[in-house]
Amino acid sequence: MSALVATRAPLGRQLRSELRWILRRPRTVIGLASLCLVPVLAGIGLWFAVDGDGPAGPGLAAIIAGNGLVLPVFTLMLALPLLLPLVGAIWAADGLAGEAQHGTLRGLMISPVGRLRLLGIKAFGVATMTLFAVTLIAFVGAITGVVLFGGEGMLTLSGSTLPIGAALGRIVLTILLVTVQVWGVAAIAMAISACTEHPLVVMAATMAGVIVFAVLGIFSALDWLHPYLITSAWDGLIDVMRDPLPTEALWRGTALAGCYILIGMSLAAMRLATKDN
Amino acid sequence: MTTSTSARVEPATAGSTPVLAARTRGLRKVYGRTVAVDRVDLDVPRGAVLGMLGPNGSGKTTTIRMLLGLVRPTEGEVELLGKALPDGVAQALPHVGALVEGPGFHPFLSGRENLRRAAAFEPLLATGDIKQAVEDALERVGLAAAAHRRYRGYSLGMKQRLGLASALLVKRKLIVLDEPTNGLDPAGTREVRKVIADLHEAGSTVVVSSHLLSEIEATCTHVAVLHRGTVVAQGELAELLHADSSSLLVVTPDVDEALNALRAGRISARPIEGGVRVELIGTTAPVVVQALVNAGVAVHEARRHRTGLEDLFARLTEAEESEHNLSAVDTIEEGAR
Amino acid sequence: MNRRRVTVVAAAVGVVAGATGLGLLAMPAGAGPAPVLPDVSAEALVESVLNAKPAAFGGTVDVDNDLGIPAIAGVPQLSDGASNLRIWTDGTGKLRVQLPGGDSERTFVDDGRTAWLWDSADQTVTKLPHGSFERAEPDLGGEPKAAPTDPVTLSRQVVAAIQQYSDVTVDGTARVANRPVYELVLTPKPTEKTVLREVRVAVDSELRVPLRVAVLTNGTDAPAAQVGFSELTVGPQDASLFAFAPPAGAKVTEPEVGEPSAEDKAAAEKVFTEANPQVIGEGWDVVLAARVPRDALAGLAEAQQRGQREGRWSDRGQDADVDVQGLVKQLGKPVSGAWGSGTLITTRVGGVLIADDGRVAAGAVPEQVLVDAIGQVK
Numbered sequence: 008m009s010a011l012v013a014t015r016a017p018l019g020r021q022l023r024s025e026l027r028w029i030l031r032r033p034r035t036v037i038g039l040a041s042l043c044l045v046p047v048l049a050g051i052g053l054w055f056a057v058d059g060d061g062p063a064g065p066g067l068a069a070i071i072a073g074n075g076l077v078l079p080v081f082t083l084m085l086a087l088p089l090l091l092p093l094v095g096a097i098w099a100a101d102g103l104a105g106e107a108q109h110g111t112l113r114g115l116m117i118s119p120v121g122r123l124r125l126l127g128i129k130a131f132g133v134a135t136m137t138l139f140a141v142t143l144i145a146f147v148g149a150i151t152g153v154v155l156f157g158g159e160g161m162l163t164l165s166g167s168t169l170p171i172g173a174a175l176g177r178i179v180l181t182i183l184l185v186t187v188q189v190w191g192v193a194a195i196a197m198a199i200s201a202c203t204e205h206p207l208v209v210m211a212a213t214m215a216g217v218i219v220f221a222v223l224g225i226f227s228a229l230d231w232l233h234p235y236l237i238t239s240a241w242d243g244l245i246d247v248m249r250d251p252l253p254t255e256a257l258w259r260g261t262a263l264a265g266c267y268i269l270i271g272m273s274l275a276a277m278r279l280a281t282k283d284n
Numbered sequence: 285m286t287t288s289t290s291a292r293v294e295p296a297t298a299g300s301t302p303v304l305a306a307r308t309r310g311l312r313k314v315y316g317r318t319v320a321v322d323r324v325d326l327d328v329p330r331g332a333v334l335g336m337l338g339p340n341g342s343g344k345t346t347t348i349r350m351l352l353g354l355v356r357p358t359e360g361e362v363e364l365l366g367k368a369l370p371d372g373v374a375q376a377l378p379h380v381g382a383l384v385e386g387p388g389f390h391p392f393l394s395g396r397e398n399l400r401r402a403a404a405f406e407p408l409l410a411t412g413d414i415k416q417a418v419e420d421a422l423e424r425v426g427l428a429a430a431a432h433r434r435y436r437g438y439s440l441g442m443k444q445r446l447g448l449a450s451a452l453l454v455k456r457k458l459i460v461l462d463e464p465t466n467g468l469d470p471a472g473t474r475e476v477r478k479v480i481a482d483l484h485e486a487g488s489t490v491v492v493s494s495h496l497l498s499e500i501e502a503t504c505t506h507v508a509v510l511h512r513g514t515v516v517a518q519g520e521l522a523e524l525l526h527a528d529s530s531s532l533l534v535v536t537p538d539v540d541e542a543l544n545a546l547r548a549g550r551i552s553a554r555p556i557e558g559g560v561r562v563e564l565i566g567t568t569a570p571v572v573v574q575a576l577v578n579a580g581v582a583v584h585e586a587r588r589h590r591t592g593l594e595d596l597f598a599r600l601t602e603a604e605e606s607e608h609n610l611s612a613v614d615t616i617e618e619g620a621r
Numbered sequence: 622m623n624r625r626r627v628t629v630v631a632a633a634v635g636v637v638a639g640a641t642g643l644g645l646l647a648m649p650a651g652a653g654p655a656p657v658l659p660d661v662s663a664e665a666l667v668e669s670v671l672n673a674k675p676a677a678f679g680g681t682v683d684v685d686n687d688l689g690i691p692a693i694a695g696v697p698q699l700s701d702g703a704s705n706l707r708i709w710t711d712g713t714g715k716l717r718v719q720l721p722g723g724d725s726e727r728t729f730v731d732d733g734r735t736a737w738l739w740d741s742a743d744q745t746v747t748k749l750p751h752g753s754f755e756r757a758e759p760d761l762g763g764e765p766k767a768a769p770t771d772p773v774t775l776s777r778q779v780v781a782a783i784q785q786y787s788d789v790t791v792d793g794t795a796r797v798a799n800r801p802v803y804e805l806v807l808t809p810k811p812t813e814k815t816v817l818r819e820v821r822v823a824v825d826s827e828l829r830v831p832l833r834v835a836v837l838t839n840g841t842d843a844p845a846a847q848v849g850f851s852e853l854t855v856g857p858q859d860a861s862l863f864a865f866a867p868p869a870g871a872k873v874t875e876p877e878v879g880e881p882s883a884e885d886k887a888a889a890e891k892v893f894t895e896a897n898p899q900v901i902g903e904g905w906d907v908v909l910a911a912r913v914p915r916d917a918l919a920g921l922a923e924a925q926q927r928g929q930r931e932g933r934w935s936d937r938g939q940d941a942d943v944d945v946q947g948l949v950k951q952l953g954k955p956v957s958g959a960w961g962s963g964t965l966i967t968t969r970v971g972g973v974l975i976a977d978d979g980r981v982a983a984g985a986v987p988e989q990v991l992v993d994a995i996g997q998v999k
Contacts, residue, residue: 016407031392120405284355
């Protein structure tokens with residue numbers, strides 16, 4: 008019996024299984040479908056608004072007329088404060104708390120999957136799905152935008168028009184930046200998820216945190232606190248629509264989200280390594 | 285009473301101690317201020333079917349969870365397939381199949397998909413073999429016909445069988461089943477017994493926990509009785525039953541004389557209706573009968589009292605703190621080593 | 622150490638590292654050690670600043686206000702708080718300035734022949750061909766007295782003028798936008814009555830242009846206002862930055878020049894004459910005083926109400942959406958004295974006294990100086 012050697016299932020197989028598992032879940036399918044509706048509804052709403060006098064709305068909405076490629080960026084900015092964190096939190100909640108609730112986490116550990124590796128697999132699943140969801144919104148947004156508003160290029164907030172290549176580059180950049188922000192939230196959700204068996208607790212706690220952060224961000228008396236709040240970086244992401252591209256706020260926001268990811272994943276790892284199942 | 289008909293414990297290969305599939309020493313687990321398990325020294329001989337018997341809350345599941353590295357003992361050691369936990373988890377656990385605290389599956393996936401997911405994480409399964417292994421396991425627990433249905437719609441028995449199937453995805457050296465017949469109808473129970481017997485036949489070690497005595501008696505070669513978080517008796521089922529059956533019922537009208545005679549011979553006895561009950565501790569039936577006859581007691585009938593596991597269990601768990609029982613346990617444990 | 626403990630320790634390190642990262646991000650960018658630069662006298666520094674040749678550069682200017690003035694919607698750079706603007710110039714007069722504001726942006730581009738002003742909030746472009754808008758400006762009079770053309774002489778005179786009211790010193794060196802600078806400090810002479818404590822100007826050691834200006838007031842350490850580069854690239858800038866083509870779909874307006882401009886000019890000059898602006902005091906204590914025609918404020922308020930009735934005013938831009946009279950009353954406190962009565966608005970860098978009869982006095986001085994000044998308004 009001393010001839011037993013440590014063996015692990017192939018990582019690729021485990022990751023594939025994880026993604027398959029997430030995608031098979033009805034709520035994932037419903038969630039992704041409703042995310043696709045966001046850019047369509049936003050586009051239709053703006054389309055009616057553009058017909059009226061004056062700008063279609065504040066911010067990016069003002070430059071949407073004849074500028075369809077702005078729609079994916081507009082929609083992502085719209086979805087970032089609430090919708091995307093919710094989606095990330097759901098996946099993080101189902102990843103650990105949901106599995107614990109169904110008793111399947113125990114099964115995975117007996118397989119065995121090392122606890123750190125399990126966290127890695129779960130993080131991979133959430134990260135990939137987040138990227139997928141954000142890309143999906145942007146893709147549907149771009150199609151909807153071009154159909155409704157047309158657009159050979161992209162008018163920036165600064166008044167210059169980017170050629171199609173640069174415009175697509177900006178959309179990809181927005182996708183990446185927004186995804187990293189959602190990862191930041193999802194990492195914290197993952198840490199909560201490692202501590203409970205109730206997915207709803209994870210979702211509620213995460214969304215409460217996002218909302219509280221947003222509210223704290225309103226009070227100027229707390230401006231010493233603002234640089235620590237991940238939500239404070241979200242408004243600054245609109246810099247992707249300025250030309251030339253100002254990178255400072257974007258780097259800062261990404262680094263901020265990176266710190267949240269590091270903290271969240273570390274807490275989750277700490278909890279998972281010491282947890283009794 | 286199917287005691288040792290199928291007992292096929294592998295002979296000790298190294299030294300005098302039998303090779304153990306699992307072993308715990310001084311196991312203790314404290315949750316907050318509750319001591320769930322204390323001083324558990326469990327031996328699971330290789331090839332045995334060990335029944336863990338105990339009322340609900342006696343620490344069976346906690347012990348099993350520690351055995352599988354799911355829970356970290358507060359004190360004590362666990363050795364699984366010869367590897368010390370927790371460091372040996374990656375070596376030992378691939379060879380261990382388990383069904384702990386009921387079956388755990390995703391309600392929105394079909395039985396087959398659930399098993400595929402579990403199989404993807406099995407280190408010993410080659411990727412190409414997963415499909416076949418899943419089908420085989422489904423077949424084995426009789427779920428092949430319902431495999432396409434969502435787990436959500438399964439009956440309790442089907443869920444239990446699926447859990448069993450996931451423990452059987454790979455040929456295991458050790459299989460741990462926590463209350464495997466929970467929720468099963470008599471037919472299902474029989475099937476589980478058959479699966480356990482097959483596993484045993486194939487040389488796997490099986491640990492079954494149950495609060496049902498009949499269950500243990502029907503399937504196990506070994507038994508460990510847990511009570512209030514500690515092992516109160518363990519050993520081969522046959523030995524335990526034999527050790528426990530070492531009382532002699534003597535039917536006699538002269539109860540007082542009989543008691544006096546036996547006390548004189550330093551044999552422990554107590555009166556029962558229509559006679560005396562003699563504990564065969566440090567003595568044998570012929571000696572007892574001889575002593576009674578010598579004292580002129582009329583012995584109408586003398587027979588071995590075969591209690592079965594139920595009595596043993598009841599005595600071990602109910603009439604606690606009695607000197608008699610404690611000494612009995614000591615005897616049993618000595619006999620088991 | 623077992624693996625579990627290693628994991629826990631590593632994870633704890635991760636948490637600490639993440640928290641430290643947050644702290645570092647929250648901290649203002651470290652200034653780094655002060656660079657070692659050759660000594661320079663304050664006079665020479667001021668002269669070199671005045672004689673500096675315009676250079677091509679691009680950069681970001683951080684504006685940090687703590688003046689205690691109201692927020693001006695749409696233009697954060699003029700309101701309290703932190704904001705920034707981006708500026709590029711080729712050194713020969715071409716200029717690009719971008720004013721990011723929340724989720725919109727104003728861009729000003731001067732391509733050498735035409736100046737363009739873009740506002741993303743209403744997708745409008747204002748086109749100002751060169752030679753039109755200078756003429757439209759009212760002649761503010763008070764032409765500088767026969768200025769010497771020699772820049773060196775001029776700068777000497779300026780230095781002398783500054784030194785008449787201020788102590789000018791060089792207070793070591795520092796780094797601004799990662800460039801070595803001299804810290805030039807102008808401190809009012811003790812006899813000055815201004816509320817300002819000092820003005821610090823960070824002068825680039827190489828280009829001799831100010832990279833940061835900070836105004837400090839009595840009683841606090843933090844600047845009441847600070848404007849400085851947070852990022853600066855010196856050298857030729859991309860030529861495309863100084864070109865602007867109005868995007869398709871944008872409304873392009875061109876303020877008409879010529880016939881109406883004469884009227885405007887006349888009107889402006891009339892207002893100017895009526896207002897009779899005057900400068901009272903000298904040095905740091907200078908107070909600008911004027912007499913606003915009595916009906917001017919009322920007229921403004923009326924126009925606003927009219928606009929609101931027609932429901933069009935708010936479409937014209939948010940900054941016009943201000944109740945001027947109400948705002949004045951709201952911001953200031955009523956004061957009265959031998960000179961009359963009015964409203965005093967104080968900020969950390971000075972105040973404005975608006976008398977009910979239309980007299981106005983403003984300066985970086987305490988209340989009493991303003992009151993004295995308004996008494997002198999004719």
